[in-house]
Amino acid sequence: MPVNNKMVQSISNIAKLNGATLIAVSKTKPFSDIEEAYNLGIRDFGENKVQEMTTKFEMLPKDIRWHMIGHLQSNKVKYIVPFVHLIHSVDSLKIAEEIDKQSQKINKITDVLLEVFIASEETKFGWNAQELLELIQNQDIISLKNIRIRGLMGMASFTEDQDQIRNEFKTLKTLFDQFKATTFEHQSSFDTLSMGMSGDYEIALETGSTMIRVGSKIFGDRVYS
Numbered sequence: 668m669p670v671n672n673k674m675v676q677s678i679s680n681i682a683k684l685n686g687a688t689l690i691a692v693s694k695t696k697p698f699s700d701i702e703e704a705y706n707l708g709i710r711d712f713g714e715n716k717v718q719e720m721t722t723k724f725e726m727l728p729k730d731i732r733w734h735m736i737g738h739l740q741s742n743k744v745k746y747i748v749p750f751v752h753l754i755h756s757v758d759s760l761k762i763a764e765e766i767d768k769q770s771q772k773i774n775k776i777t778d779v780l781l782e783v784f785i786a787s788e789e790t791k792f793g794w795n796a797q798e799l800l801e802l803i804q805n806q807d808i809i810s811l812k813n814i815r816i817r818g819l820m821g822m823a824s825f826t827e828d829q830d831q832i833r834n835e836f837k838t839l840k841t842l843f844d845q846f847k848a849t850t851f852e853h854q855s856s857f858d859t860l861s862m863g864m865s866g867d868y869e870i871a872l873e874t875g876s877t878m879i880r881v882g883s884k885i886f887g888d889r890v891y892s
């Protein structure tokens with residue numbers, strides 16, 4: 668399926684009008700699709716697999732900003748740290764420590780988001796609000812010198828219920844604002860709220876998203892082999 672050029676431009680413009688950035692989620696899609704979106708001006712791409720993202724980084728233009736949006740395993744962190752723009756999916760202290768360690772080795776400060784669990788489903792990764800508060804109060808994650816916490820990421824429930832989605836995004840936005848006013852009060856780089864996908868990016872923008880991660884609406888449905 669070809670890239671939906673009109674959709675790329677329209678979603679990218681809607682994001683911009685709302686002061687947000689479109690991350691084109693290109694997982695499972697070929698280089699040619701990414702090049703097509705690139706030629707339309709898109710520079711931010713999201714992937715959820717380390718190997719796939721690394722290969723694409725090597726093959727594609729170097730001014731692409733690569734966003735890791737999938738659950739990470741510790742032993743693979745080292746492959747993406749040298750080039751990744753932002754890791755959205757920090758879901759454990761262990762992963763944060765590994766990103767910090769690998770970043771320190773190459774003298775880099777890696778930008779990350781903490782993944783918050785806001786959906787009603789059981790299977791999604793991330794901390795709930797209470798766990799996140801405790802994590803941050805304990806200072807463990809804050810004290811890591813080679814990661815910079817830029818904000819939060821979350822995924823709403825997979826549901827048709829728009830009110831439920833809105834409420835979940837509002838919960839995340841409230842949490843984000845709380846952290847911004849307290850722990851990260853003196854850190855202007857705490858500025859990123861990554862929420863919204865193909866099915867719910869409009870609600871996400873209404874409720875304060877600064878980064879929407881859109882895949883299938885741009886690149887068509889994904890086929891997993």
Ligand SMILES: *Cc1c(COP(=O)(O)O)cnc(C)c1O
Nearest residue numbers: 692715736864865880881882883
């Ligand atoms: C796949 C994925 C997306 C994009 O999903 P679409 O519904 O295709 O837009 C966004 N965020 C994460 C974390 C994903 O894994």
